[in-house]
Amino acid sequence: xxxxxxxxxxxxxxxxxxxxxxxxxxxxxxxxxxxxxxxxxxxxxxxxxxxxxxxxxxxxxxxxxxxxxxxxxxxxxxxxxxxxxxxxxxxxxxxxxxxxxxxxxxxxxxxxxxxxxxxxxxxxxxxxxxxxxxxxxxxxxxxxxxxxxxxxxxxxxxxxxxxxxxxxxxxxxxxxxxxxxxxxxxxxxxxxxxxxxxxxxxxxxxxxxxxxxxxxxxxxxxxxxxxxxxxxxxxxxxxxxxxxxxxxxxxxxxxxxxxxxxxxxxxxxxxxxxxxxxxxxxxxxxxxxxxxxxxxxxxxxxxxxxxxxxxxxxxxxxxxxxxxxxxxxxxxxxxxxxxxxxxxxxxxxxxxxxxxxxxxxxxxxxxxxxxxxxxxxxxxxxxxxxxxxxxxxxxxxxxxxxxxxxxxxxxxxxxxxxxxxxxxxxxxxxxxxxxxxxxxxxxxxxxxxxxxxxxxxxxxxxxxxxxxxxxxxxx
Amino acid sequence: xxxxxxxxxxxxxxxxxxxxxxxxxxxxxxxxxxxxxxxxxxxxxxxxxxxxxxxxxxxxxxxxxxxxxxxxxxxxxxxxxxxxxxxxxxxxxxxxxxxxxxxxxxxxxxxxxxxxxxxxxxxxxxxxxxxxxxxxxxxxxxxxxxxxxxxxxxxxxxxxxxxxxxxxxxxxxxxxxxxxxxxxxxxxxxxxxxxxxxxxxxxxxxxxxxxxxxxxxxxxxxxxxxxxxxxxxxxxxxxxxxxxxxxxxxxxxxxxxxxxxxxxxxxxxxxxxxxxxxxxxxxxxxxxxxxxxxxxxxxxxxxxxxxxxxxxxxxxxxxxxxxxxxxxxxxxxxxxxxxxxxxxxxxxxxxxxxxxxxxxxxxxxxxxxxxxxxxxxxxxxxxxxx
Ligand SMILES: Cc1cc2nc3c(=O)[nH]c(=O)nc-3n(C[C@H](O)[C@H](O)[C@H](O)COP(=O)(O)OP(=O)(O)OC[C@H]3O[C@@H](n4cnc5c(N)ncnc54)[C@H](O)[C@@H]3O)c2cc1C
Ligand SMILES: Cc1cc2nc3c(=O)[nH]c(=O)nc-3n(C[C@H](O)[C@H](O)[C@H](O)COP(=O)(O)OP(=O)(O)OC[C@H]3O[C@@H](n4cnc5c(N)ncnc54)[C@H](O)[C@@H]3O)c2cc1C
Numbered sequence: 001x002x003x004x005x006x007x008x009x010x011x012x013x014x015x016x017x018x019x020x021x022x023x024x025x026x027x028x029x030x031x032x033x034x035x036x037x038x039x040x041x042x043x044x045x046x047x048x049x050x051x052x053x054x055x056x057x058x059x060x061x062x063x064x065x066x067x068x069x070x071x072x073x074x075x076x077x078x079x080x081x082x083x084x085x086x087x088x089x090x091x092x093x094x095x096x097x098x099x100x101x102x103x104x105x106x107x108x109x110x111x112x113x114x115x116x117x118x119x120x121x122x123x124x125x126x127x128x129x130x131x132x133x134x135x136x137x138x139x140x141x142x143x144x145x146x147x148x149x150x151x152x153x154x155x156x157x158x159x160x161x162x163x164x165x166x167x168x169x170x171x172x173x174x175x176x177x178x179x180x181x182x183x184x185x186x187x188x189x190x191x192x193x194x195x196x197x198x199x200x201x202x203x204x205x206x207x208x209x210x211x212x213x214x215x216x217x218x219x220x221x222x223x224x225x226x227x228x229x230x231x232x233x234x235x236x237x238x239x240x241x242x243x244x245x246x247x248x249x250x251x252x253x254x255x256x257x258x259x260x261x262x263x264x265x266x267x268x269x270x271x272x273x274x275x276x277x278x279x280x281x282x283x284x285x286x287x288x289x290x291x292x293x294x295x296x297x298x299x300x301x302x303x304x305x306x307x308x309x310x311x312x313x314x315x316x317x318x319x320x321x322x323x324x325x326x327x328x329x330x331x332x333x334x335x336x337x338x339x340x341x342x343x344x345x346x347x348x349x350x351x352x353x354x355x356x357x358x359x360x361x362x363x364x365x366x367x368x369x370x371x372x373x374x375x376x377x378x379x380x381x382x383x384x385x386x387x388x389x390x391x392x393x394x395x396x397x398x399x400x401x402x403x404x405x406x407x408x409x410x411x412x413x414x415x416x417x418x419x420x421x422x423x424x425x426x427x428x429x430x431x432x433x434x435x436x437x438x439x440x441x442x443x444x445x446x447x448x449x450x451x452x453x454x455x456x457x458x459x460x461x462x463x464x465x466x467x468x469x470x471x472x473x474x475x
Numbered sequence: 476x477x478x479x480x481x482x483x484x485x486x487x488x489x490x491x492x493x494x495x496x497x498x499x500x501x502x503x504x505x506x507x508x509x510x511x512x513x514x515x516x517x518x519x520x521x522x523x524x525x526x527x528x529x530x531x532x533x534x535x536x537x538x539x540x541x542x543x544x545x546x547x548x549x550x551x552x553x554x555x556x557x558x559x560x561x562x563x564x565x566x567x568x569x570x571x572x573x574x575x576x577x578x579x580x581x582x583x584x585x586x587x588x589x590x591x592x593x594x595x596x597x598x599x600x601x602x603x604x605x606x607x608x609x610x611x612x613x614x615x616x617x618x619x620x621x622x623x624x625x626x627x628x629x630x631x632x633x634x635x636x637x638x639x640x641x642x643x644x645x646x647x648x649x650x651x652x653x654x655x656x657x658x659x660x661x662x663x664x665x666x667x668x669x670x671x672x673x674x675x676x677x678x679x680x681x682x683x684x685x686x687x688x689x690x691x692x693x694x695x696x697x698x699x700x701x702x703x704x705x706x707x708x709x710x711x712x713x714x715x716x717x718x719x720x721x722x723x724x725x726x727x728x729x730x731x732x733x734x735x736x737x738x739x740x741x742x743x744x745x746x747x748x749x750x751x752x753x754x755x756x757x758x759x760x761x762x763x764x765x766x767x768x769x770x771x772x773x774x775x776x777x778x779x780x781x782x783x784x785x786x787x788x789x790x791x792x793x794x795x796x797x798x799x800x801x802x803x804x805x806x807x808x809x810x811x812x813x814x815x816x817x818x819x820x821x822x823x824x825x826x827x828x829x830x831x832x833x834x835x836x837x838x839x840x841x842x843x844x845x846x847x848x849x850x851x852x853x854x855x856x857x858x859x860x861x
Pocket of ligand 1: 010011012013014015016033034035036040041042043044088089090091126127128129131147148149151173176177282314315316317321322323324326450451
């Protein structure tokens with residue numbers, strides 16, 4: 001009997017889980033490699049078992065979908081078809097010369113300073129996305145967290161980031177974050193959204209495609225009302241105040257030109273500001289493999305294949321669009337991989353429902369993207385002494401003088417001349433901010449190392465090869 | 476409407492070499508325009524390191540140029556100093572075995588005779604110069620003239636200080652010639668720039684610019700990766716490399732070579748570079764290459780095993796078949812000057828190059844004899860030789 005082909009899935013969020021299940025059910029051995037301590041990714045983030053959460057489902061909606069995924073995963077793991085490697089941080093995926101296989105290099109251990117390699121015949125990049133935060137005076141104060149960070153604390157650690165919270169920025173994520181915090185007992189002093197969500201109504205085709213999203217939004221809104229959360233739309237946080245940590249924020253109304261309306265400022269006392277300005281895909285691993293991008297997203301075809309043979313991508317790595325879209329894409333990817341690894345062309349009719357959902361959700365999120373754009377005036381709010389790159393402590397003023405004084409006209413030159421984006425996060429956090437302040441187009445630099453790697457691991461000295469999932473392990 | 480500019484000299488390329496040419500030409504009283512298809516330092520200058528080395532050069536014309544350049548860098552440092560992160564930190568070349576030390580000493584003795592400051596150090600002295608080096612090394616040589624700059628900042632500051640007009644985002648698409656064949660400017664994708672002299676400082680693409688004027692100059696790319704670590708306190712004080720590095724630099728082989736130079740930087744990260752390979756303009760990441768850099772560096776400094784690499788980047792050194800740059804007037808095309816092909820030393824050699832080019836432009840006798848750097852020294856058959 002021929003050996004079953006082996007797929008490495010990177011990322012155990014909705015996309016990676018759906019793909020792993022679809023592939024495993026159709027005769028593929030799967031190794032699911034994920035940085036999290038538990039499967040679930042960003043959306044179904046699970047509290048560590050040791051925390052003994054009694055009712056984690058109160059923090060999640062779509063709990064039933066999650067339960068189905070979880071049960072499926074447990075079953076496939078028990079059957080030896082899926083191996084789940086939690087707490088494995090992939091720093092590079094390499095196409096190995098010779099047999100056309102791949103080497104997935106990950107960091108493990110409490111300090112992430114040991115290395116392992118997983119070898120596979122195909123790779124699915126399901127690495128999701130990361131939040132972006134645009135700078136404003138005071139944003140580096142302790143007490144200012146990202147919206148996703150606040151939610152992660154809540155879902156993963158079962159702790160509230162603070163007692164009195166302002167949720168601010170833009171994007172469809174703010175609503176669930178504010179609702180989650182309020183439900184868990186925080187006082188949400190305000191939800192400050194710079195866009196006007198009613199503008200979505202103008203994209204009637206998008207809404208018609210996605211009536212469920214309206215009810216989802218309505219449900220959140222009702223819950224916010226119940227918790228007496230003040231929602232300030234077309235408003236923005238212009239400054240965070242405090243000496244040692246956050247004490248209050250100033251919010252202001254935005255005019256139709258996207259700029260702050262003078263005289264509309266007011267202070268809101270709070271100990272926590274959860275702020276987010278949308279998300280960007282994690283594309284480092286795919287790019288290093290040579291996959292083409294469309295703007296900031298990994299480019300895929302109808303089967304979720306990238307343009308590099310043997311490499312598929314699904315979920316937010318291919319464009320920001322929520323958990324349901326990630327599930328649909330993951331499912332399609334898993335079916336396609338199973339067929340292709342067995343040497344046949346897949347039949348798209350077998351995933352017709354997922355494909356319809358994918359089309360609808362992509363249309364909807366294209367409209368969401370257009371509506372929830374940061375206000376044009378944010379750049380003016382970033383005063384010269386506002387830090388834009390936290391890792392290297394580069395201010396907006398320094399970025400501006402690299403442009404004004406030396407004619408830097410692109411992000412790479414700004415980085416070379418100011419160090420903005422050269423630090424720990426390698427520009428993942430500050431990229432959009434530096435682009436905005438410098439007036440340059442946002443481009444993703446190549447990051448062949450997706451995670452900081454100890455040189456000993458890089459040198460191959462402290463890296464261990466994992467045995468392939470063997471046939472004997474299978475039932 | 477397309478712009479038309481007139482000046483005394485057009486510098487093609489706003490890398491380190493073009494910046495130095497602009498500075499010295501402007502200081503000689505010429506009206507200079509610098510044109511680059513990208514930004515300042517967008518070519519190899521922004522993709523390499525800033526070692527200003529005399530230590531790795533054997534006796535000969537390149538060493539002469541390196542010594543002249545080192546003097547000029549020290550002069551410029553008084554003006555630009557910390558803005559370009561100039562650090563006269565010195566280099567330490569180490570030898571693992573007594574045999575390697577013996578040949579390193581011979582190499583250094585010849586350099587010393589040519590005017591390089593060298594100091595042979597024994598095993599104990601090496602450890603006191605660099606306390607974190609691996610134990611058991613035989614000894615080494617200290618080169619106090621080795622220094623460092625941050626290349627992109629250096630290029631940006633020199634261009635600005637020159638007062639030259641800088642046209643970025645403008646590609647040179649032709650070299651304008653008179654009926655007699657003399658240069659009268661360049662054509663760009665955004666209009667013409669008229670001048671009686673053109674300097675080809677297009678680095679790795681210098682061969683293409685030469686071809687626009689009908690001149691043969693076989694500049695080719697030699698790929699290099701650099702590794703950058705997390706910021707650290709000063710644990711590596713000098714530029715440190717193993718003696719076999721010199722053999723790599725001078726090598727003619729296309730195969731991969733890595734004997735990294737390890738150094739701390741003013742900003743904190745340790746830089747480990749660089750590999751040398753001839754694979755054309757292939758930008759794709761090569762894990763084996765970066766692995767061997769990491770291996771070389773951790774062998775020299777075992778503490779680096781636990782230090783994290785944050786990033787790696789790639790660049791293409793401009794090299795000519797005999798590993799010497801092309802500097803000076805092109806006898807085939809009156810008015811055309813070349814300043815390219817500096818391979819892995821273009822940052823270090825930029826000042827001397829700019830100074831000599833300014834002298835040549837002014838019709839003066841140059842401080843160094845330019846014969847070895849003649850741009851017309853290649854026949855056309857050497858391109859494919861190994
Ligand atoms: C604050 C917040 C609120 C949200 N609320 C909603 C909502 O209400 N409704 C909705 O539909 N969507 C919501 N989303 C979006 C939803 O979480 C995502 O759409 C969904 O999780 C995307 O699924 P994914 O599988 O593509 O990626 P993710 O769920 O992000 O999973 C990616 C996984 O890959 C892992 N990973 C990434 N890089 C590596 C690496 N190098 N090595 C190892 N592992 C790696 C990550 O650790 C993660 O586990 C929210 C997101 C955020 C941040
Ligand atoms: C990994 C690595 C490490 C290195 N380390 C060192 C070191 O430690 N010390 C050292 O001294 N050197 C080092 N070097 C070598 C050094 O970087 C180069 O020699 C030097 O940068 C060359 O400078 P340049 O100005 O000639 O070329 P570049 O910086 O490449 O500038 C040439 C410019 O010409 C422009 N150009 C090209 N064609 C056209 C056109 N048609 N129209 C308009 N503009 C054009 C390009 O856009 C480019 O900006 C290293 C190189 C690499 C790759």
